[in-house]
Amino acid sequence: MIPKSVIENIKARCDIETLISSYVNLKRTGSNLKGLCPFHSEKTPSFTVYPGTQSFYCFGCGAAGDAVSFLMKAENLDYMAALEKLAQRAGINLSEYENDYRQKSSGVTRTRVLEMNLEAARFFRDQLNDEQTGEKARAYFFGKRRLSTHIVRRFGLGYDPDRGDSLVKKLTELGYTKEEITKGFFGREYNGRQYDYFRGRVMFPIIDTAGQVIAFGGRVLDDSKPKYLNTSDTPAFKKLKNLFALNYAKNSKAGFMILCEGYMDVISLHDAGFEMAVATLGTAINDEQARLLSKYTNKVILSYDSDEAGQKATKRAIDILEKTGIEVRILKLTGAKDPDEYIKKFGADAFRKVIESSLGKFEYKIDTLRGKYDLSVSEQKIRALDEVTYFIADTQSRVEREIYIKQSSEIFGVSQKSVEEDVLRKRRIKEKKNRGERKDKLIAQTAGLNDRVNPDFAIDPTLARAEEAVLGMIFLRNEYISRTVDGSPLCEEDFSTAFGARLFRFVSENSPDGRFDMTLLNETFNEGEVARAFRMLAERNELENNGSEAFDGCVRVMRDSKARNSAGSSLESILEFRRKNSKQ
Ligand SMILES: [Zn+2]
Secondary structure, three states: OOOHHHHHHHHHOOOHHHHHHOOOOOEEEOOEEEEOOOOOOOOOOOEEEEOOOOEEEEOOOOOEEOHHHHHHHHOOOOHHHHHHHHHHHHOOOOHHHHHHHHHHHOOOOHHHHHHHHHHHHHHHHHHHHOOOOOHHHHHHHHHHOOOOHHHHHHOOOEEEOOOOOHHHHHHHHOOOOHHHHHHOOOEEEEOOEEEEOOOOEEEEEEEOOOOOEEEEEEEEOOOOOOOEEEOOOEOOEOHHHOOEOHHHHOOOOOOOEEEEOOHHHHHHHHHOOOOOEEEOOOOOOOHHHHHHHHHHOOEEEEEOOOOHHHHHHHHHHHHHHHHOOOEEEEOOOOOOOOHHHHHHHHOHHHHHHHHHOOEOHHHHHHHHHHHHOOOOOHHHHHHHHHHHHHHHHHOOOHHHHHHHHHHHHHHHOOOHHHHHHHHHHHHHHHHHHHHHHHHHHHHHHHHOOOOOOOHHHHHOHHHHHHHHHHHHHHHHOHHHHHOEEOOEEOOHHHOOOHHHHHHHHHHHHOOOOOOOOHHHHHHOOOHHHHHHHHHHHHHHHOOOOOOHHHHHHHHHHHHHHHHHHHHHOOHHHHHHHHHHHHHO
16 A cells, blocks of 8 residues: 555645646636546547546546546556656655555566566567577568568567477566566466466567557467467556557658558568558457547558458448547558558559558448449349448438438439438438437436446435435545434445445545545546546536535435335345346
């Protein structure tokens, strides 16, 4: 645990408004500030900063917290690393607490992982260059993939020998413990012995935009499975929040980026002079990666496989990237299965032309339909037209829809009016369906169904809301923690939801002097739970009525309900209730 006084000291020297302003353009509204949420894509601001309680809350996505939680989310750090960063800004040294904290939480520190990564990168490189050990790996990079020495060095490519435990030995010699090596994803245990996690693989270091080696990808040299293996999440790395080669691509002056499927595509492209290529790390692109990309570029060209899986991935990527305002185009390769093969066959200049003639999403749709259907056969033409009108109906912009309708009527040789009518009909059906879904969602939300943070909420939403109000007021005015209502002090037993009781217990145990610092929640509660607590605070921030009468009123609601239920409600009935709801 980091002493509460130290945390208070850090936070006192760091103003949340100043901190968040360096990420978000904030405008004052009354005593609060508003801006576009950095954690979800939106066009009207729902992200609110409350300087009075040094906290934030987004009404759109529910992200909430204080300066520490903000840094955790924005910079992709864990609790300790975010605290350290704030401490640095405030000129406070936290290193004496770090190891203690890490050992209790994950067993390895961020600093130690980063150091190990650097040692491992050196080791992999040396093995690749070793005349005997690296022979097979060099044959793969230089022979099969025809990479240049320059690019192999630039990307720090390497090799983990097949011997079994050479890296584990090296790291042990350097003083890293067995646990650190396992947690850093360099060692794996079989029958009590530790072996190299990546043994027998060619290695691709993953470097973040600050230039640090944060993780590795490894590829086998034979047909064994899995073909690619990646570092899983460590205190220094979150797979779903990083992109391969963004450290180089962000400096490209091309004005766009190429999003590829794999490391090798990216490396070959860079080798051929296309330094704007990036890739996700073995997963489909997600919202966070899209937003990360949108920080550096407003145009992305997709280069995924043209098979069915690739087409699905392309469609998904278009939707996700467009949400962040990125213009998306799709690369169409003929005569080669991926950019690497294309460049090897036809050269870099030919590839540059392919980039220039990349397709917009409508052209791409038409192109895939041409591959799927024979448009000279009426039956197939009708099916293709059906798909196109669905596609147009899904398009949000009216101008875009109009253009696509016109083009479709030309391509398919049918009147503009009939295409338009079909699109309209499909939009109406869609709208009706959406309304239904929105309504269902709203009902579920109000009733607290599908509440993962507080699953008990739905048992009695009115009561649960009273509990959240009580907790919110406690967060706002710490003196309520020990307040006596109708002769007896508020206690854990007054809460009916397990989450509420757990929060209250933590607050009372961690406020010996009657003051509670919400940052401490991070030490025990997970991200969703911490955000929920800050949401309770934000809800009180939005209300005027937080006086002792409001507080006492809510406590009475809690106690009355308990008295009423103590006769009727048994554990069985609660379990029955949960069982019913989990089915829905
Ligand atoms: Zn948001």
